[in-house]
Amino acid sequence: MTNKFRLRKYHFSMFVENTLKQGERRGCIEVICGSMFSGKTEELIRRLKRARIAKLNVEIFKPEVDSRYDESDVVSHDSNAIHSTAVPNSGAILLLADQVDVVGIDEVQFFDDELVNVCNSLANRGIRVICAGLDMDYSGKPFGVMPKLMAVAEFVTKVHAICVDCGHIANHSFRMVADEKLVMLGETDTYQALCRDCFRKKNRSKG
């Protein structure tokens, strides 16, 4: 076999938690993004629970705007809840995240742009910061602070929903009701997960 056709060895490394127990403490930013019903919060909770098993000090924050379900719990759609603190702005996280090893932040798309500096400051202190949120709004545009946060993060994981119309991988959150408000929380009666093609088709028929 010539050099030209020699198979290259690729090393795929699975996402492995930095347990912070071995050697020096290193901070980092992880972003979990995707559409509605993609399992972002479930993935955030999974990582935070594993950090707890590792006996790490975990704090979870979310914006006050998200008052679905319970005021003080990060709740995913499958009711796999974990306690959290609702904060009025990103600056509050910096003040409250004291003596912690891991900070989880849910619904990050609703935070102000200062969240990027907040996450960087936490990570620079040696804290593992795990953020979860919508990467696109209902019109398919990058959502708020999310793209900036993805740019500075060490790890970005995009999770997908399943298109309710065709069964393909879905990356869009289609709003079924006519409302121009960007911040609109809801469930299956308000949003649908759709793939690129079905999202375009439905938006065209909406006019």
Ligand SMILES: [Zn+2]
């Ligand atoms: Zn589809």
